[in-house]
Amino acid sequence: MILTIGMRELRSMFLSPLAWSILAVVQLILAFLFLSRVELYQIYQPQLLAMESAPGVTEVVVPDLLGNAAIVLLLVVPLLTMRLVAEERRNKTLSLLFSAPISMTEIVLGKYLGVVLFLLMLLVLIGLMPLSLLTGSGLDFGLFFSGLLGLALLLAGFAAIGLFMSTLTQHPTVAAIGTFGALLLFWVLDWSGQGVAGGSVLAYLSLFNHYKPFLEGTFDSADAIYHVLLIFTFLALSIRRLDADRLGG
Amino acid sequence: MNGAILVEVKNLSRFYGEFQAVKDVSFTIQKGEVLGFLGPNGAGKTTTMQIISGNLAPSGGSVTIAGHDLLEDPRAAKAALGYLPEQPPLYRDLTVDEYLDYCAALNRLPRSQHRPARDSAKERCGLQEVGRRLIGNLSKGFQQRVGIAQAIIHLPPVVILDEPTVGLDPIQIREIRTLIRELGKEHGVILSTHILPEVQAVCDHVQIIHKGELVLNESIEGLQQHMKSASLTVAFREEPDIALIEKIPAVTSVQKESKGRLRVSHEADRNPTEAILRLASEKNWGLQEIRPGRMSLEQVFMELTSDPQAEALVSAHHVANMETPSA
Numbered sequence: 001m002i003l004t005i006g007m008r009e010l011r012s013m014f015l016s017p018l019a020w021s022i023l024a025v026v027q028l029i030l031a032f033l034f035l036s037r038v039e040l041y042q043i044y045q046p047q048l049l050a051m052e053s054a055p056g057v058t059e060v061v062v063p064d065l066l067g068n069a070a071i072v073l074l075l076v077v078p079l080l081t082m083r084l085v086a087e088e089r090r091n092k093t094l095s096l097l098f099s100a101p102i103s104m105t106e107i108v109l110g111k112y113l114g115v116v117l118f119l120l121m122l123l124v125l126i127g128l129m130p131l132s133l134l135t136g137s138g139l140d141f142g143l144f145f146s147g148l149l150g151l152a153l154l155l156a157g158f159a160a161i162g163l164f165m166s167t168l169t170q171h172p173t174v175a176a177i178g179t180f181g182a183l184l185l186f187w188v189l190d191w192s193g194q195g196v197a198g199g200s201v202l203a204y205l206s207l208f209n210h211y212k213p214f215l216e217g218t219f220d221s222a223d224a225i226y227h228v229l230l231i232f233t234f235l236a237l238s239i240r241r242l243d244a245d246r247l248g249g
Numbered sequence: 250m251n252g253a254i255l256v257e258v259k260n261l262s263r264f265y266g267e268f269q270a271v272k273d274v275s276f277t278i279q280k281g282e283v284l285g286f287l288g289p290n291g292a293g294k295t296t297t298m299q300i301i302s303g304n305l306a307p308s309g310g311s312v313t314i315a316g317h318d319l320l321e322d323p324r325a326a327k328a329a330l331g332y333l334p335e336q337p338p339l340y341r342d343l344t345v346d347e348y349l350d351y352c353a354a355l356n357r358l359p360r361s362q363h364r365p366a367r368d369s370a371k372e373r374c375g376l377q378e379v380g381r382r383l384i385g386n387l388s389k390g391f392q393q394r395v396g397i398a399q400a401i402i403h404l405p406p407v408v409i410l411d412e413p414t415v416g417l418d419p420i421q422i423r424e425i426r427t428l429i430r431e432l433g434k435e436h437g438v439i440l441s442t443h444i445l446p447e448v449q450a451v452c453d454h455v456q457i458i459h460k461g462e463l464v465l466n467e468s469i470e471g472l473q474q475h476m477k478s479a480s481l482t483v484a485f486r487e488e489p490d491i492a493l494i495e496k497i498p499a500v501t502s503v504q505k506e507s508k509g510r511l512r513v514s515h516e517a518d519r520n521p522t523e524a525i526l527r528l529a530s531e532k533n534w535g536l537q538e539i540r541p542g543r544m545s546l547e548q549v550f551m552e553l554t555s556d557p558q559a560e561a562l563v564s565a566h567h568v569a570n571m572e573t574p575s576a
Contacts, residue, residue: 004354015342096338096399099302100355101328246306 001102002110009084009114019118022076024167026069027083032087033068034129037061037173058140062130063215066147069210070154071103073119074187077155078179080118081162082172084111086244089170098246108238112163119155123148141216150214154229160234167241253280255329255407255437256301261310262461263296270296272461273310278454280406283433285452286441289554290493293461295335298411301439302332315406328357329555335412337396341385345376345395348384349402356403370398374428386471390421397425401432408432409439414447426451445547459554472549481513482506483525486535493532497524512542 013019041048041060048054088094097107127148133139154239158179165178190203203209210223256278263271264299271293274498278284286533289295296491301312303326312319315329340348358366370440371377374394379387384395393413400408410429414422428475429451432438442448448455457465465472490509504512522539529536555566 001355001357004351008351010339012342069497091338091341092334092336093340095299095302095304095334096352097355098304099327099330099332100352101324101326102355103324199266235495246304 002105002113004111005107006117007111009111010117013080013114015117018079022080023122023125025248026072026076026122029072030065030069030126031129032062034065037064038133056128057133057137058143061133062147065126065130066083066151066215069151073122073155073158074183075139075161076182077119077158078176078183081115081166081179082161082176083167084115084163084244086166086169086172086175104239104242108163108235108242112159112235115159115163116156119159120152123152123155146217146219147215149219150211154211154226157207157230160231164234164238164241167238193211251523254278255280256317257313258301258441259311259421261297261300261312262308263300263305264308267546269361270461271300274461274463274480276456276463276466278407278437278439280437281434282431282454283438283440283452285448286439286442286458287445287448287455287456287550289443292456292458292554295411297458298409298439298441302330302409303327304334328403329406331400331403331408333396333400333410333413335415337392337399339384339392339395342383343382344383345371345387346380348395349398352399353403366402370402373401373431374398375424386565390417391426393417401436406436407439408436411441413440414442414444441547445550457550464553465549479526481515481522482538482540482542483507483511483513483536484538485529486537487533489534490532493528494525497521497528499524
């Protein structure tokens with residue numbers, strides 16, 4: 001049942017030009033950043049060759065690419081998640097799901113699955129770029145996959161926050177702005193409070209601080225659990241919010 | 250016709266904040282029954298339907314659908330239920346076929362049955378021609394039919410339709426009514442509407458809800474009885490002597506409607522028809538017509554739903570009319 005709703009979400013994204021344009025724009029921007037980074041590597045290659053234990057091409061290109069991808073997607077994910085529930089509520093189609101023999105949990109997980117599947121597609125497309133380097137060079141797969149895993153977890157977190165924001169309102173744009181604000185806040189949380197007591201707590205909550213280690217190739221289970229907890233929290237909140245819809249009215 | 254109880258609603262109530270939209274409503278629906286749910290706007294029809302369909306949680310009371318409690322075993326209860334809300338829940342960017350397949354899947358029909366279920370629902374709602382068209386491009390009448398098809402695709406024992414004929418043209422209304430009657434043979438149907446003739450045309454059972462309370466719960470035969478008011482309409486060729494008619498024992502009042510035409514009210518258990526006939530032939534007034542007066546459903550409805558103040562106003566108006574001799 002979760003799969004049915006998920007596939008329907010995924011299909012509906014591709015029925016409108018939204019999904020296609022997002023894929024195209026993201027790919028274009030990241031390809032540009034990717035190429036400029038490869039160019040940089042080419043320019044400095046002679047110097048790097050002279051160095052002892054110089055960074056490889058993976059180290060120069062991949063963390064930078066994935067870091068940029070995270071920022072671009074921070075802008076894009078709100079647009080994807082905004083319509084999930086808000087639009088159904090607005091078009092009054094939510095009652096189709098509410099009067100069908102499915103639980104709130106299944107509805108929320110189904111919708112979440114739809115977005116996550118789309119983001120995974122995006123992730124594969126992004127992953128293809130560094131893989132294209134294989135034609136002329138080797139690749140540090142450990143670093144590469146660690147970075148991709150980090151990005152996957154990060155995007156899953158983005159999607160969960162976006163889904164929750166979408167359950168709060170019936171205006172997709174409000175959901176988008178809310179999601180964007182929340183994501184940005186989570187991102188920059190460590191900028192302030194430095195040197196103040198308690199500032200380290202804020203820094204610890206920052207999404208960015210739990211993404212960086214993945215890019216550097218270290219897989220810390222604490223970071224992974226941070227993301228998983230974030231996802232669970234917002235999915236649980238979404239379920240509760242939809243339930244409250246029935247109670248409140 | 251009548252069989253198992255499909256829906257049992259007990260002491261249902263619902264608050265929106267301080268405002269109580271539904272007050273202690275109880276009723277049942279049996280298999281093979283079409284229940285008409287009638288009431289002015291804002292009377293609590295839609296709220297009640299939303300509660301029965303599981304879209305809204307009740308503040309108190311219980312709903313049992315096909316033997317399953319809606320709150321304790323929602324999945325089984327909702328599987329036995331098809332619901333068409335006031336605004337049909339349609340995805341405008343899907344074709345009719347895709348949409349109905351999705352609905353079949355949501356109602357947990359096995360994949361192999363999607364096609365037959367979709368085809369039979371389309372046939373029953375007259376949608377064979379438009380299966381491949383986008384729902385957003387269909388006319389309002391067809392969209393409404395898709396909405397009904399969605400509600401019956403899994404052949405639920407209970408079908409709930411909230412104002413299914415709103416915004417349709419007269420031909421479409423007739424078609425949808427025929428469809429509802431058809432549905433009523435195999436399913437239990439709850440139909441909400443504020444169109445009175447619709448109820449008379451389609452329903453076996455009528456409920457009138459007003460300000461959240463059930464004010465009438467009658468079978469359609471019972472309602473016919475209700476509508477027979479204790480009055481006669483009599484027409485004569487010659488101008489009759491009203492005073493003589495008023496003297497007939499059972500008659501309570503006589504009202505002149507037009508030249509030679511009277512409305513005679515009488516005591517409910519005594520019928521003065523014979524006496525009037527005798528009088529008419531004695532005086533040679535030339536009786537042309539005599540028939541029992543009937544209240545329309547509208548009148549019953551108005552009587553039950555108008556508040557006392559308005560009622561007082563209406564009767565005062567009535568008295569005034571009676572006192573001034575009509576031309």
